[in-house]
Amino acid sequence: MLVAAAVCPSPPLLVPEVAAGAAHEMDDARAACYDALGVLAASRPDRLVVLGPAEQPARGPHPQGARGSFRGYGVDLEVSLGKGEPAQRELPPSLAVAAWLLARTDWTAAPVEGLGVGEPLTRDRCAASGKELAQSADRVAMLVMGDGTNCRTLKAPGYFDERAAAFDAEAARALGSADTGALLALDEELAYELKATGRACWQVLAGAAEGARLDGRLLYDEAPYGVGYMVASWS
Template identity: 65%
Template sequence: MLVPAVAAGAAAELDAARDACADALGVLAASRPDRLIVVGPAAGPQDVRPYPQGAYGSFRGYGVDVDVTLDGTPTVPGDRAARSPDDELPTSLAVAAWLLAQVAWSASPIEGLGVREPLDADRCIKTGKDITTGDDRVALLVMGDASACRTLKAPGYLDERAAAFDAEVARALATADVATLAGLDAALATDLKAAGRPCWQVLAGAAEGAGLNGALLYEDAPYGVGYLVAAWS
């Protein structure tokens, strides 16, 4: 729903969230990274799947004629026909590509990483640690919903545990609390349809020991789904 063409008449409801995303990307750009890694939940047999800069994504499955590439450059008409659906970005990384295009990201090369749902916490944390091995400066753009069970009309219906779960994640993101993210209950996250859990734990692994500070830029539950935007630096 962050992509206005998908949200259609409800697009204005998430203007503040889009502004917060742009602010968070500004923080990442200001860190002058050597590379940006975009992490997002994905389906499929691979636990962790890399996507190269320029990988293609689309929102045609949502009934809109919007295509993206992971580097934020415009797609070429007719190019989609030459691409295999198996190589298409998962929705989470396609949304990230759209956000990067809105700010004309040029601060560094970009890589994508799709994380299978559900993936156990230990593997997620190890993946995060592996990302930061080496001497180059790495920035992460981490995608993923909080719970989808905040109201009766939410995609997952109302679950009384959802608000507390989202509040715990919000506190962790606001304070760069890697221990809380690393310790999130994977089974509860699955029950609440919180697709961001594996990716937040990748973040926890990457940020462990880095001494980062956090800021929560947006917190709300439009459509009964938890939306959180934070920046760590």
């Protein structure tokens, strides 16, 4: 059963070494992530599942101890998803950011497992996967990585799209109120067009949380680089 969840953005810019001189611009988002992870630890889970968007071949499960790095961003920094034996596959960037966050909060509350989620996954498959994950232990917690749209401004990576602000506003409202129905109702095609990488992971969370009666709290909702970054805590 799902007992708690933390929703965090997944840009490598959350890592100060990657952001370098601009690291302070993500201070508030980083602090909100730490707060959300504190709620996860307090929920006393038996298992923590970390979800993040991933491309092939990084989709699928990543065991505790799996390694990732930020060398692709010009930083010689390696991370580990909890403590354990190294795995052959490298963590996708979203799970590497999650591993960095967990290490900074000294996560020891429960065993950790990662799951790279393909962005094209349909809402029905997302919901079914979430239900299966929620049934994998008596007390399951989730750390859900992923971003909103990247079309909020003219300088955004995806340029400006007038539909982006409304999509992010609805996603933030649903995440902040733990509204599983609204999350599952997010339009898959529109999310793809607006490059909202968190859509599939949020819908896995929605499937896991059905019937759990969790309360949500929105801790952060900004678009500092024209990309929607949201932090929410469910418990």
